[in-house]
Amino acid sequence: MIERYLPYVGKKAIAELVALARNLQGLRILHVNSTYHGGGVAGMLRSLVPLMDDLGLEAHWVLLFGKPAFFSCTKKLHNALQGEEIFPEEDELSTYLQINEFFARYAPIDHDVVVIHDPQPLPSVSFRPKRELWIWRCHIDISSPSEKAWELLMPYILRYDAAVVSAEGFLRDGLPQRVSIIPPAIDPVSPINREMSPREVEEKLAQYEIPLDKPLIVQVSRFDKWKDPLGVLEVFQKVRRDADCRLVMLGNMAGDDPEGPEIFTRVREAAAKLPDVHLVTETDELLVNALQRAAAVVLQLSVREGFGLTVSEALWKGTPVVASAVGGIPLQIRDGENGFLVEPRDYASAAEKVLALLGDRNLRREFGEHGREWVRKNFLITRLLRDWLSTLGELLG
Ligand code: UDP
Numbered sequence: 001m002i003e004r005y006l007p008y009v010g011k012k013a014i015a016e017l018v019a020l021a022r023n024l025q026g027l028r029i030l031h032v033n034s035t036y037h038g039g040g041v042a043g044m045l046r047s048l049v050p051l052m053d054d055l056g057l058e059a060h061w062v063l064l065f066g067k068p069a070f071f072s073c074t075k076k077l078h079n080a081l082q083g084e085e086i087f088p089e090e091d092e093l094s095t096y097l098q099i100n101e102f103f104a105r106y107a108p109i110d111h112d113v114v115v116i117h118d119p120q121p122l123p124s125v126s127f128r129p130k131r132e133l134w135i136w137r138c139h140i141d142i143s144s145p146s147e148k149a150w151e152l153l154m155p156y157i158l159r160y161d162a163a164v165v166s167a168e169g170f171l172r173d174g175l176p177q178r179v180s181i182i183p184p185a186i187d188p189v190s191p192i193n194r195e196m197s198p199r200e201v202e203e204k205l206a207q208y209e210i211p212l213d214k215p216l217i218v219q220v221s222r223f224d225k226w227k228d229p230l231g232v233l234e235v236f237q238k239v240r241r242d243a244d245c246r247l248v249m250l251g252n253m254a255g256d257d258p259e260g261p262e263i264f265t266r267v268r269e270a271a272a273k274l275p276d277v278h279l280v281t282e283t284d285e286l287l288v289n290a291l292q293r294a295a296a297v298v299l300q301l302s303v304r305e306g307f308g309l310t311v312s313e314a315l316w317k318g319t320p321v322v323a324s325a326v327g328g329i330p331l332q333i334r335d336g337e338n339g340f341l342v343e344p345r346d347y348a349s350a351a352e353k354v355l356a357l358l359g360d361r362n363l364r365r366e367f368g369e370h371g372r373e374w375v376r377k378n379f380l381i382t383r384l385l386r387d388w389l390s391t392l393g394e395l396l397g
Contacts, residue, residue, distance in 0.1 A: 001054040002382075008188050009382045017382065020389035021055035027392070030109060031061045032124070033117035034074070037283065038254025039222065040184060040309040041117050041139055047187035047381050048388070055389075060111070064103045064121040069095040071258045074120045080149030081119065081142045082226065082304045087149060097123055104128040113392065116160075123156045133395060136160040139184070139306045141170045141327045162395055166307045167328050180391045183331060184307045185384035186316060186375070191285040193316055196293060204290035210278050215245045215296035215358055220288050220313075223251040223264040223281070226304045228324075231347055233270050235301065236277065238351035243358045246276040248291055252283040293317045296364065297357045302326055303344045312379040315339065315371030320364050322353045332379065338371035 006014055031049060035042050045061050052059035066074070073092035080086050088096065104127035113133045116122055118140065125134050136157060142150075142165075157163070162178040165171055171179060186193050196204075205212060217236060221227035229249060236247040249267070253260040264281060271277040280287065292298060298314035298321045305327030312332050314321050321339035323329045324346075333339040340353035357364055 002051065004189050005380070005382050008376060008380060013382055013386070017055060017386055017389065020386060020393060021057065024389060024392055024396075025056040026058060027113065027396075028058045028111040029060070029113040029115065029392070030111040031059070031115045031117065032064055032103075032107075032121045033061075034064050034066055034071075034120035035254055036063060038252055038257065040307060042254075043187075043190070043192065043309065044184055044381070044384070045117070047190055048385065051381065051385050052388070055385075062107055064099065064107070064124065066099060066120065067095070068258065070099050070120075074118075075258055077119045077149055077153070078140060079226075080146040081140050081153075083144045083146065085146050087146070087152075093152075100124040101127040112396075115164075119153060122153060125159045126156055130159065133162075134160045135162045135164060135395075137164045137182075138170070139166060141167075141304065141306060143170055143172045145172070162391075164391065167331060178395070180387075182384065182387040182391065183328060183379065184309055185379045185381045186309055186312045187381040188316065192288050193313060194289065196286070196289055200286075201290040201293050204284075204286055205294060208278070208280055208282075208287060210246070210248055210291075212294060214276065215243070216248055216291070216294050217245055217297050217299060217354060218248045218250070218291045218295035218314075219299040219301065220250045220291060220310045221300070221302075222254050222257060223260045223267060224257065225259070225263055226302055227251075228301045228303050228345065229263065229267045230270055231301045231303075231345060231350075232299055233267070233274060233277070234347045235299065235350045235354065237274060238347060239354050239358070240274075240276075242355055245296070245358065246278065247274075248278045248280065248295075250280045250288060250291055252281060288313070289317075292319055295319050297322055297354050299323065299350070299354070300329060301342075301344070301350060302329070305329055308332070311339075312375045315368075316375045316379075318365075318368030318372050320357050320367035320371065322350055322357070324350075332375070334370070334374065338367050338374055 049061045073088040073096040076088045100123040104124040292314045300323035307328035324344040325341040335341040342349040
């Protein structure tokens with residue numbers, strides 16, 4: 001299985017992975033999050049877990065099953081960790097803790113290492129005798145969290161042996177335990193990123209009645225206020241004044257994000273006033289792939305972002321990206337080399353950059369080539385696997 005990555009990263013990188021895994025043979029490692037579908041975390045686990053297994057670790061992945069009050073609580077905590085002044089209701093909090101307690105008591109945890117992803121399963125560490133190495137893998141930029149949410153979660157976080165965040169500066173004051181930096185990554189052989197022929201791309205778009213008669217501008221994102229979908233419409237409106245083009249916004253609903261349907265309704269109302277806008281909410285990974293390939297420009301206008309894997313996905317397909325300089329996006333976009341960075345909500349600048357790219361095919365090609373190479377070197381799943389193997393090796397001595 002690991003051999004499938006040889007054409008992308010070469011022999012040396014594969015041999016390094018095998019060497020790093022040698023001391024971890026048979027290590028039982030459990031990943032825990034709260035959805036199999038939707039969002040970047042589930043996507044990464046779908047690739048990372050089998051790859052760890054393939055290299056001789058015994059890797060498993062289980063879900064902490066929530067219910068509406070649980071997800072309402074965790075979405076509020078997520079938003080609060082990203083800086084919004086919001087806090088869950090008392091009953092939501094007690095559901096959150098109760099479900100974590102049940103999980104800790106009854107989930108099949110019989111591992112050497114437990115990796116807890118994000119705030120949803122975070123408190124589970126406190127509800128069982130701790131015999132394993134516990135790692136909190138936080139995918140959120142928590143450089144300016146709301147104080148109240150941070151104080152609530154801090155006692156749980158302190159029970160972890162180590163934490164992993166996506167980028168330098170994602171933790172405001174640091175933590176007393178060991179913190180490793182592991183930027184996320186994309187899988188070049190997954191349905192979202194595998195090669196697609198131009199014909200296959202065309203057929204996929206035809207299935208959704210998206211014509212290729214005009215340049216496409218695309219944003220692929222959950223319908224989430226932090227991804228600023230209304231801002232995307234505003235930028236499109238500005239661009240349309242000077243260039244004929246279409247906009248496609250693709251966003252499925254993540255199982256652990258209860259805000260999606262409400263935001264989508266607002267976007268649909270606003271989009272109804274504009275021509276040539278296509279909104280799609282199907283879960284179809286080949287459609288993500290096809291759109292990122294067919295787009296003249298991909299947008300990612302997030303106001304806050306964890307990492308924003310959709311940026312690397314588009315760059316990998318040779319498509320330039322105009323995106324806001326938040327979260328992990330500046331790591332992926334080298335401004336003026338493979339895309340353009342703008343300030344969040346600066347719609348005039350975003351429109352100007354989109355127009356510059358729409359009007360210059362050579363610039364798009366040049367950015368596209370740089371983008372693919374930048375992602376190949378820095379943001380492929382093999383690098384993520386290497387970072388995890390090194391971190392585990394160091395933590396376990
Ligand atoms: N995605 C998808 N279908 C959609 C929207 C998003 O498969 O309709 C995928 C997207 O391609 C990416 C992930 O979900 O792999 C989103 O990850 P990202 O880090 O960009 O954002 P998150 O949703 O985790 O905040």
